Amino acid sequence: MPAPSAVSKSLAGGSFSARLDGVDWAAVARDLDAHGCAVIGPLLTPEECIALAARYAEDKPFRSRVIMARHGFGKGAYKYFAYPLPEAVAELRASFYPCLAPIANRWFERMGLEAAFPVVHEEFVRCCHEAGQLRPTPLLLEYGAGDYNCLHQDLYGDLVFPLQLAILLSQPGEDFTGGEFVVTEQRPRMQSRAEVVPLSQGQVVIFPVHHRPVQGTRGSHRTAMRHGVSVVRTGERFTLGVIFHDAG
Numbered sequence: 001m002p003a004p005s006a007v008s009k010s011l012a013g014g015s016f017s018a019r020l021d022g023v024d025w026a027a028v029a030r031d032l033d034a035h036g037c038a039v040i041g042p043l044l045t046p047e048e049c050i051a052l053a054a055r056y057a058e059d060k061p062f063r064s065r066v067i068m069a070r071h072g073f074g075k076g077a078y079k080y081f082a083y084p085l086p087e088a089v090a091e092l093r094a095s096f097y098p099c100l101a102p103i104a105n106r107w108f109e110r111m112g113l114e115a116a117f118p119v120v121h122e123e124f125v126r127c128c129h130e131a132g133q134l135r136p137t138p139l140l141l142e143y144g145a146g147d148y149n150c151l152h153q154d155l156y157g158d159l160v161f162p163l164q165l166a167i168l169l170s171q172p173g174e175d176f177t178g179g180e181f182v183v184t185e186q187r188p189r190m191q192s193r194a195e196v197v198p199l200s201q202g203q204v205v206i207f208p209v210h211h212r213p214v215q216g217t218r219g220s221h222r223t224a225m226r227h228g229v230s231v232v233r234t235g236e237r238f239t240l241g242v243i244f245h246d247a248g
Contacts, residue, residue, distance in 0.1 A: 055086065147232050164242060183197060183207050183225060
């Protein structure tokens, strides 16, 4: 199966909202439907990537730090941002959401699920808070040599937006080797399928949180998706994760 290839041109420069205006969202939707993931960008400049990765050394922007090995999640660590989110993270979250909401609504309709995701992210966050999901979920992840992230799903409550982002902040081949982003699809009555997604610094991969619709001979069915990161061989790898629902 060919790898996703929605947008390979550089989108860096200007506001994030303006950068996303240059994305072929129809191609993104096709890649998500066909492969379960889509790649765009580079969206961030190298300077923006370095500045975001440098935030990991700070304490003030974050609400908690998780050591993966303590919970059987893999090896490495990540930090969840606190509210108010850093300006760049908040803008990325707010700018991407209205681009993805139509795809999310179409997916839920195909999967026979009831949902009408609002167009504006602030309205969706208000729904999360009314449901008791009050904690922000964007995070920075740090991997060193020998670190990895086990296959998982980022579910934090009953209210879930079905798509999320990962933005690679480090430069493959220079800052680190190994550490490929991986998506797996658990197909009904078949063996699971894996997709390795090559990323360059500043590129964004869009992928499912939990399920995605897959067309079968008798209509669409739900397929479970998981994602992770393979072993980092050398160096240090930083990633920004953007999840659109808040945590309970």
